[in-house]
Amino acid sequence: MDVIVIGGGIAGVATAYQLRAAGHRVCVVERHATVAQGATYGHSGIVLPTPLDVWFGPTFLRNGRQSSGGVICKTGFTGQARAFVKRLATLHGSEAFEARYALLRPLIESAQSVLEDAEGRFQLEYEQREGLLYLVRGSDEWSLTQPALELLRRFETPHHVLTPHECVAAEHTIPADPPFAGAVRFDQGRVANCPLFVKQLKQVLDTLGGVQFQTGREVSAVRIESQRAAVELAPRPDDASRTREVEVISADAVVVAAGAQTVNLLAPLGIKLPVYPLRMHTLNSPVAHEECVPHSTLIDAARRIAITRMNHRLRISGGAVLQHAKQLDEPLPESLTEEALALLGEASRDWAPGAARISAALAWEGMKLLSADGLPLVGSVGNPRLYVNAAHGPAGWALALGSARLIAQQISNTRPDLPAETIEALWPGRS
Numbered sequence: 140m141d142v143i144v145i146g147g148g149i150a151g152v153a154t155a156y157q158l159r160a161a162g163h164r165v166c167v168v169e170r171h172a173t174v175a176q177g178a179t180y181g182h183s184g185i186v187l188p189t190p191l192d193v194w195f196g197p198t199f200l201r202n203g204r205q206s207s208g209g210v211i212c213k214t215g216f217t218g219q220a221r222a223f224v225k226r227l228a229t230l231h232g233s234e235a236f237e238a239r240y241a242l243l244r245p246l247i248e249s250a251q252s253v254l255e256d257a258e259g260r261f262q263l264e265y266e267q268r269e270g271l272l273y274l275v276r277g278s279d280e281w282s283l284t285q286p287a288l289e290l291l292r293r294f295e296t297p298h299h300v301l302t303p304h305e306c307v308a309a310e311h312t313i314p315a316d317p318p319f320a321g322a323v324r325f326d327q328g329r330v331a332n333c334p335l336f337v338k339q340l341k342q343v344l345d346t347l348g349g350v351q352f353q354t355g356r357e358v359s360a361v362r363i364e365s366q367r368a369a370v371e372l373a374p375r376p377d378d379a380s381r382t383r384e385v386e387v388i389s390a391d392a393v394v395v396a397a398g399a400q401t402v403n404l405l406a407p408l409g410i411k412l413p414v415y416p417l418r419m420h421t422l423n424s425p426v427a428h429e430e431c432v433p434h435s436t437l438i439d440a441a442r443r444i445a446i447t448r449m450n451h452r453l454r455i456s457g458g459a460v461l462q463h464a465k466q467l468d469e470p471l472p473e474s475l476t477e478e479a480l481a482l483l484g485e486a487s488r489d490w491a492p493g494a495a496r497i498s499a500a501l502a503w504e505g506m507k508l509l510s511a512d513g514l515p516l517v518g519s520v521g522n523p524r525l526y527v528n529a530a531h532g533p534a535g536w537a538l539a540l541g542s543a544r545l546i547a548q549q550i551s552n553t554r555p556d557l558p559a560e561t562i563e564a565l566w567p568g569r570s
């Protein structure tokens with residue numbers, strides 16, 4: 140079949156990779172001049188989510204606007220926003236959290252196997268390294284972390300629970316004062332460079348053939364007809380032709396993997412997705428004192444802020460702001476940007492004092508879609524020729540690889556290797 144993939148982030152490029160492997164011809168349309176320029180660019184490096192990373196559960200968005208819940212919540216007072224936050228709150232209980240994670244788990248395993256396969260097959264080197272250290276501030280947060288620890292035991296994920304003393308002994312850059320409650324260390328937890336991985340995967344596809352990349356082209360509309368699917372391309376900004384006829388590419392199916400823009404592309408087709416935009420921030424800072432830089436990637440567990448080394452800089456990521464859905468394309472008010480960046484600076488000073496030169500840091504922000512049940516949107520929606528691979532949340536770079544495999548299996552009409560209940564839970568048409 141001929142398949143158009145909209146979006147050249149990790150989700151789009153991974154989908155193209157899987158579709159090609161399944162024997163389809165693929166055209167990826169990306170509005171930027173190259174791939175990996177959206178949320179994929181700003182990742183903090185954590186490859187696969189543990190139960191401590193997922194964006195649902197006991198510690199997530201617990202206290203509304205308070206940063207202890209991981210998110211600055213500014214959704215306004217619409218009924219829709221209230222319902223969204225309320226749905227996330229139903230996953231605070233440990234049973235609901237465990238049930239949801241159990242649905243996600245097969246996707247994580249699938250993503251891991253796709254990653255290992257691609258890595259081995261093409262000898263990909265994308266700055267992989269090991270070592271994740273999750274830090275928990277207070278005793279309240281520590282008790283809310285227990286259901287996640289229970290899941291680590293249940294799924295036999297190798298990890299060490301550390302007292303503050305053990306943690307400071309293992310990572311000497313972490314200060315013992317002010318006191319904190321504890322830590323969880325994953326020696327095999329992987330960190331890597333997501334945009335580098337995506338660019339390498341594109342290079343592999345360029346070499347193998349079968350996937351055409353139309354970069355610098357923006358899809359302005361998706362058309363679904365009974366026999367064909369098509370996308371309309373906006374004129375190139377430098378296109379001086381007077382006719383400015385709409386350029387159309389048609390295919391047998393379209394996969395929308397356009398990150399946060401997925402919502403806007405599907406809305407004219409009457410498809411409303413159960414998601415909200417989440418704006419994430421990063422500070423890319425020069426190293427201030429080399430001896431203060433932690434060996435592991437540090438994660439402030441409840442605040443969901445990661446501090447990771449990327450070559451000669453430190454990247455501090457998090458500061459999520461949940462907004463009203465209509466604000467997707469509007470800039471964030473300055474005061475909220477400052478609040479989000481202040482949280483990042485604070486985390487850096489608390490957990491890695493002296494490591495980052497925050498005053499010289501460059502700020503970046505990226506949009507992600509978050510679903511009310513914390514799971515991505517993957518599968519066919521509205522029409523058998525239309526698919527979505529989006530809303531992987533802020534812990535979703537490698538997850539998109541597993542989702543891509545599912546979409547390729549669905550388009551090829553082959554038996555998916557994920558359990559039926561997981562496929563149902565990922566269905567983009569859910570309310």
Ligand SMILES: Cc1cc2nc3c(=O)[nH]c(=O)nc-3n(C[C@H](O)[C@H](O)[C@H](O)COP(=O)(O)OP(=O)(O)OC[C@H]3O[C@@H](n4cnc5c(N)ncnc54)[C@H](O)[C@@H]3O)c2cc1C
Binds near residue numbers: 186534
């Ligand atoms: C600050 C930050 C830190 C993060 N940290 C981590 C982490 O440590 N671990 C983790 O697993 N995940 C992390 N994430 C999440 C992860 O980066 C995302 O889940 C993943 O990159 C999403 O990829 P995507 O392809 O769906 O979206 P994107 O990367 O946003 O790609 C969508 C692409 O579609 C293109 N597009 C949109 N509309 C159109 C159109 N109309 N026509 C053509 N092209 C279009 C865009 O230009 C873009 O390139 C983080 C995200 C952020 C923002």
